[in-house]
Amino acid sequence: xxxxxxxxxxxxxxxxxxxxxxxxxxxxxxxxxxxxxxxxxxxxxxxxxxxxxxxxxxxxxxxxxxxxxxxxxxxxxxxxxxxxxxxxxxxxxxxxxxxxxxxxxxxxxxxxxxxxxxxxxxxxxxxxxxxxxxxxxxxxxxxxxxxxxxxxxxxxxxxxxxxxxxxxxxxxxxxxxxxxxxxxxxxxxxxxxxxxxxxxxxxxxxxxxxxxxxxxxxxxxxxxxxxxxxxxxxxxxxxxxxxx
Numbered sequence: 001x002x003x004x005x006x007x008x009x010x011x012x013x014x015x016x017x018x019x020x021x022x023x024x025x026x027x028x029x030x031x032x033x034x035x036x037x038x039x040x041x042x043x044x045x046x047x048x049x050x051x052x053x054x055x056x057x058x059x060x061x062x063x064x065x066x067x068x069x070x071x072x073x074x075x076x077x078x079x080x081x082x083x084x085x086x087x088x089x090x091x092x093x094x095x096x097x098x099x100x101x102x103x104x105x106x107x108x109x110x111x112x113x114x115x116x117x118x119x120x121x122x123x124x125x126x127x128x129x130x131x132x133x134x135x136x137x138x139x140x141x142x143x144x145x146x147x148x149x150x151x152x153x154x155x156x157x158x159x160x161x162x163x164x165x166x167x168x169x170x171x172x173x174x175x176x177x178x179x180x181x182x183x184x185x186x187x188x189x190x191x192x193x194x195x196x197x198x199x200x201x202x203x204x205x206x207x208x209x210x211x212x213x214x215x216x217x218x219x220x221x222x223x224x225x226x227x228x229x230x231x232x233x234x235x236x237x238x239x240x241x242x243x244x
Contacts, residue, residue, distance in 0.1 A: 002026065002027065002028045003026075003027050003028065003048040003049065004028045004029075004045055004046070004047040004048050004049075005022055005030070005047055005048065005116070006029075006030045006031070006032065006038065006041055006042055006050045006051070007019055007022070007030070007032075007051045008032045008033075008034075008050065008051065008052045008053055008056065008061070008064070009033070009051075009053040009056075009082060010053065010056055010057055011053075012033075014105075015031050018112065021109050021112065021113065022113075022116070025113055025116075030045050030047065033056075033057075034056055035056050035057075035059025035063065035064040038050075038052070038064050042071075042073075042077075043071065043073065046074075046077075047077065048077070048078075049079075049080065049116060049120055050077055050078070050079045050080070051080045052064060052079055052080065052081055052099075053081075053082040053083075054082065054094065061081060062093060062094065062097050065081070065097045065098050066097050069098035075173065076173045078101075078122065079098065079099045080099070080103060080115060080116070081094040081101070082102070082103060082105060083105065095210055095213040095214070096213060096217065098172055100119055100122070100174070101115055101118075101210075103115060118201075121201060122201035146158045148180065148183050148184065150183045150242065152164050152165045152231075153183060153231065155176075155179065155180055157180070160173075160176055164222050169222070171218075174199070174200070174214060175214055175218055175221075177199050178195065178199050178215070179222075181199050182232060182241075183242055185242070186241075186242040186243065186244060187241065187242075189238055189241045190239050191238055191239040192211045192212070192239050192240075194239065195211045195239065195240070196208065211239075211240075215232055215240055218232060219232055230243070231244065
């Protein structure tokens with residue numbers, strides 16, 4: 001099956017170059033030059049991956065990303081942000097609004113295609129792995145409700161819902177998967193590379209700051225005092241551990 005990719009950028013030459021390289025690699029490409037047309041194209045074509053520039057006219061890429069994540073048809077679609085800025089804050093903000101990866105302009109053809117392939121593999125890999133994990137954890141999770149409980153946190157695996165201290169939390173798909181993996185391995189110190197491998201999937205093309213951003217986001221929703229976390233603890237120089 002040919003994968004569909006939506007490329008969103010207001011630089012015609014760059015869009016043409018990206019589209020050419022993707023088409024040569026066997027992908028079907030759609031393009032948009034602004035945020036509004038990008039949202040319309042995403043709704044119409046339901047792409048397998050979206051390459052989205054941050055600096056767009058009228059509606060910037062960050063807002064487009066936020067809106068894409070609110071729509072059921074694109075809530076879990078891999079999104080790669082393009083940015084002309086190298087500041088870490090721009091990359092962090094992109095990840096916080098729901099992007100899966102980012103690449104800084106200028107970039108080479110090989111890097112672009114490697115990241116595209118990695119994101120598409122993650123899209124295929126993660127749901128399969130999640131189903132496998134549920135089957136492997138049957139002895140721990142009752143078949144009747146498939147629920148994980150750790151202290152104040154209750155995770156409904158079938159319904160993909162999380163409740164903490166009696167309050168239901170809104171989590172993005174990757175936040176849910178990260179929390180589930182941490183809880184299943186509670187008491188075990190997990191490195192950032194382990195988390196990238198098992199939550200984001202094989203051959204992830206990003207870096208470990210992706211994990212840090214998502215952990216910080218989870219803490220803001222789970223912890224009574226995010227600045228002094230008790231549930232998701234940092235193990236300096238190693239990674240993270242869910243303790244209860």
